[in-house]
Amino acid sequence: MRELTQVVDRISVFILDMDGVLYLGKTPIKGAAETIRWLRKRGKRIVFTTNSSAETRRAQARKLARMGIAARESEIITSGFVAALYLRKRSPRAKVYIVGEKGLRLEFERAGLKLVPYERAEEATHVVVGIDRKVNNKKLTGALRALLGGAKFIATNADATYPTEDGLLPGAGTMIGALEGCSGKKPSVVFGKPSPRMIKIALGILHSKPSKAAIVGDRLDTDIIAGKLAGVTTILVLSGVSTRQDIVKFRRMKIIPDFVIDGIKDLVHR
Amino acid sequence: MRELTQVVDRISVFILDMDGVLYLGKTPIKGAAETIRWLRKRGKRIVFTTNSSAETRRAQARKLARMGIAARESEIITSGFVAALYLRKRSPRAKVYIVGEKGLRLEFERAGLKLVPYERAEEATHVVVGIDRKVNNKKLTGALRALLGGAKFIATNADATYPTEDGLLPGAGTMIGALEGCSGKKPSVVFGKPSPRMIKIALGILHSKPSKAAIVGDRLDTDIIAGKLAGVTTILVLSGVSTRQDIVKFRRMKIIPDFVIDGIKDLVHR
Numbered sequence: 287m288r289e290l291t292q293v294v295d296r297i298s299v300f301i302l303d304m305d306g307v308l309y310l311g312k313t314p315i316k317g318a319a320e321t322i323r324w325l326r327k328r329g330k331r332i333v334f335t336t337n338s339s340a341e342t343r344r345a346q347a348r349k350l351a352r353m354g355i356a357a358r359e360s361e362i363i364t365s366g367f368v369a370a371l372y373l374r375k376r377s378p379r380a381k382v383y384i385v386g387e388k389g390l391r392l393e394f395e396r397a398g399l400k401l402v403p404y405e406r407a408e409e410a411t412h413v414v415v416g417i418d419r420k421v422n423n424k425k426l427t428g429a430l431r432a433l434l435g436g437a438k439f440i441a442t443n444a445d446a447t448y449p450t451e452d453g454l455l456p457g458a459g460t461m462i463g464a465l466e467g468c469s470g471k472k473p474s475v476v477f478g479k480p481s482p483r484m485i486k487i488a489l490g491i492l493h494s495k496p497s498k499a500a501i502v503g504d505r506l507d508t509d510i511i512a513g514k515l516a517g518v519t520t521i522l523v524l525s526g527v528s529t530r531q532d533i534v535k536f537r538r539m540k541i542i543p544d545f546v547i548d549g550i551k552d553l554v555h556r
Numbered sequence: 557m558r559e560l561t562q563v564v565d566r567i568s569v570f571i572l573d574m575d576g577v578l579y580l581g582k583t584p585i586k587g588a589a590e591t592i593r594w595l596r597k598r599g600k601r602i603v604f605t606t607n608s609s610a611e612t613r614r615a616q617a618r619k620l621a622r623m624g625i626a627a628r629e630s631e632i633i634t635s636g637f638v639a640a641l642y643l644r645k646r647s648p649r650a651k652v653y654i655v656g657e658k659g660l661r662l663e664f665e666r667a668g669l670k671l672v673p674y675e676r677a678e679e680a681t682h683v684v685v686g687i688d689r690k691v692n693n694k695k696l697t698g699a700l701r702a703l704l705g706g707a708k709f710i711a712t713n714a715d716a717t718y719p720t721e722d723g724l725l726p727g728a729g730t731m732i733g734a735l736e737g738c739s740g741k742k743p744s745v746v747f748g749k750p751s752p753r754m755i756k757i758a759l760g761i762l763h764s765k766p767s768k769a770a771i772v773g774d775r776l777d778t779d780i781i782a783g784k785l786a787g788v789t790t791i792l793v794l795s796g797v798s799t800r801q802d803i804v805k806f807r808r809m810k811i812i813p814d815f816v817i818d819g820i821k822d823l824v825h826r
Contacts, residue, residue, distance in 0.1 A: 421696075423689040426726050430717065434724060446738050447700065454704060456696050456738040463737020468716050468726040 290545050291555040293519060299499035300325055300553075301333045301488050301518065303479075304346070306504030306526020307550055308334075309353055311451050315525050317551025319354035324554045332361060333488040335501075337478035337508060339366030339416035339442035339458065341389040342396070363488055365442035365478040366390040369414055370397035371487065372477065373440075383407050383432040385425050385461050386416035390442065404428040408435040415465060415473070416442035417458040426464055433469040443478025445508070449527055479508035482516035489516070502550060504528055506536045510543045525549040560815050561825040563789060569769035570595055570823075571603045571758050571788065573749075574616070576774030576796020577820055578604075579623055581721050585795050587821025589624035594824045602631060603758040605771075607748035607778060609636030609686030609712035609728065611659040612666070633758055635712035635748040636660040639684055640667035641757065642747065643710075653677050653702040655695050655731050656686035660712065674698040678705040685735060685743070686712035687728040696734055703739040713748020715778070719797055749773075749782035756786055772820060774798055776806045780813045795819040 302308065308318040325332060334357055336346065343362040350357040366389060373380050374397045381402045384391055394401060394414070402410045407428035418425065433439055445457035458478070466472055477483050489499055496517035503509020504526025513520035522528060522543035528536075533546060547553070572578065578588040595602060604627055606616065613632040620627040636659060643650050644667045651672045654661055664671060664684070672680045677698035688695065703709055715727035728748070736742055747753050759769055766787035773779020774796025783790035792798060792813035798806075803816060817823070 419693040421691065421693055423691055423726065426691075426730060430724065430726050430730075446740060454700065456693065456700050456734075460696060460700075460734045460738040463733035463735070464726075464730045465733070467733020467736075468730040470716060 290547070290553075293500070293545070294553055294555065297330070297498060297500045297519060299331045299333065299489070299492055299494045301335055301485055301499060301501045302550070303501070303503035303505070303509045304334055304336045304350075305338070305448070307502055307523055308350070308355060310526070314353040315549060317549060317554075321550045321554055322355050331492055331494070332357075333363060333492070334361055335363045335479075335484050335488065337365050337443040337445055337458075338448070339364055339369070339390045339393070340387040340419075342392045343367055345389055363484050364393070365484065366393040366416060368477045368484055368487055369440060369442050370394045370399060372475070373397070373399055373412060373414075377411065381409055381411045383410035383413045383428055383437065384416075385421070385429050385465070386414065386418050386442065387420070390414070390416045402432075407431040410435070410437040412438045412440055413465070414440045414442065415458065415461045417445075417448075418461050421461060421464075426468065429465050430468045433465065433471050439465065439469070439471050439473045441473040441476045444473075444476045445478065479503075479505075480511035480515070482512050485512055485516035485518060489518075502553070506532050506541055506543065510536070511541060514541065519544050521545045521547060521553075523547055523549055560817070560823075563770070563815070564823055564825065567600070567768060567770045567789060569601045569603065569759070569762055569764045571605055571755055571769060571771045572820070573771070573773035573775070573779045574604055574606045574620075575608070575718070577772055577793050578620070578625060580796070584623040585819060587819060587824075591820045591824055592625050601762055601764070602627075603762070604632045605634070605749075605754050605758065606632075607635050607713040607715055607728075608718070609634055609639070609660045609663070610657040610689075612662045613637055615659060633754050634659075634663070635754065636663045636686055638747045638754055638757055639710060639712050640664045640669060642745070643667070643669055643682060643684075647681065651679055651681045653680035653683045653698055653707065654685075655691070655699050655735070656684065656688050656712065657690065660684070660686045672702075677701040680705070680707040682708045682710055683735070684710045684712065685728065685731045687715075687718075688731050691731060691734075696738065699735050700738045703735065703741050709735065709739070709741050709743045711743040711746045714743075714746045715748065749775075749778035750785065752782050752786035755782055755788060759786070759788075772823070776802050776811055776813065780806070781811060784811065789814050791815045791817060791823075793817055793819050
């Protein structure tokens with residue numbers, strides 16, 4: 287694939303999805319760490335992105351470090367971080383009721399946003415919803431009260447499920463569905479891919495144009511669509527969720543990645 | 557309202573909604589117990605119905621007894637009971653994974669149906685979903701596995717919320733939404749009102765025609781619609797959820813109760 291080597295040489299910003307590209311659950315993908323080092327050596331700038339809001343950027347950096355991948359916190363963009371950034375900019379005085387995990391709460395606290403506890407849920411101006419594997423009726427009740435009280439409904443991401451060694455598990459879409467089911471409302475904003483928001487923020491931080499950037503992701507339905515919407519080069523890896531059959535399926539919908547490779551290590555040449 | 561007194565005299569089966577008609581949460585509604593006695597004295601047959609699947613019929617009978625209303629278990633129809641009846645008839649060998657409360661599980665066990673635990677969720681032929689105020693990620697994960705494994709998705713009722721002294725709380729619709737959100741599937745059957753199923757089953761048990769029966773309920777969006785669909789006389793009480801403003805709103809949708817009364821005690825005459 288001579289063309290890919292030329293594109294790799296031309297691109298200066300690599301926006302990498304993590305799960306399915308760099309690791310599968312807790313297992314690193316072969317050659318991932320070496321590829322990151324190779325890209326860095328060539329002066330490429332790297333941004334790590336994830337739809338997950340369960341961990342903070344700091345925790346994600348530590349996770350990468352454990353897999354031998356050096357990453358600064360500032361290079362990591364999560365859907366929770368982007369949601370916090372958005373609210374801090376648009377509604378710095380927001381009172382936020384969160385249905386989500388500890389990492390999401392921390393990200394909002396670090397952004398200086400005010401969190402509202404269950405007891406004062408009706409004071410919330412925004413309900414922010416992400417994956418929550420410790421969901422319970424009380425959390426949902428607080429969110430319902432906030433939404434019925436007029437709070438805006440915001441979701442970090444809408445992934446129905448996420449793949450693990452034990453099969454598919456319920457994702458953030460489960461929490462969105464639960465709150466839609468009781469409140470009758472739908473989220474007004476969703477930050478995770480397939481929205482191009484995370485990619486656009488990455489480009490903004492690095493002052494890069496879409497033409498100089500590529501996304502490397504394992505999902506046609508999120509990473510590749512987001513890349514197309516943001517106007518960057520799209521590279522699908524087959525080491526995660528999407529399969530060759532999916533490529534055929536998505537081609538009918540005119541969603542065609544610019545390049546398809548077996549794994550991230552195929553970016554390396556010479 | 558001379559016409560109502562004539563209808564009350566003519567009707568032989570009174571299908572009563574409970575919450576909002578006989579009590580509000582834990583507080584009996586004034587005159588409810590006396591009205592039931594008056595109806596019984598006149599030879600009326602009474603069926604108590606509720607969309608809730610949280611309690612068994614037995615528990616509901618005990619609750620009525622505490623409020624001075626004598627009711628036999630056989631006179632009570634809950635959405636959970638109807639769901640169990642349906643499955644016992646259509647799929648007696650069903651393996652059922654339940655997302656719901658203890659009362660729902662008990663109702664299914666009493667119907668002789670086989671329940672499948674989390675560990676064997678993928679063996680389930682049916683997922684039955686009702687209100688679950690002890691919901692957690694594990695329960696949802698089991699249901700997701702069952703649904704992805706091909707189990708049929710059945711809901712006891714679809715109430716988004718239910719009214720309490722503390723305001724609206726998340727209802728069965730919350731659990732339906734959560735499972736729709738992760739599985740991408742929708743329930744194939746919903747038993748609770750506005751479906752006419754509970755009313756039709758009540759008529760079947762009593763061998764009564766719709767023309768000889770009336771439903772007394774506090775909700776236009778469930779009780780009155782179900783009554784219309786079943787072809788029985790519909791009597792709206794204003795002691796619960798629906799208000800006079802709602803009557804105007806629903807009239808535009810051609811949903812018009814045959815009678816509107818302040819409370820169930822207005823059924824009594826002479």
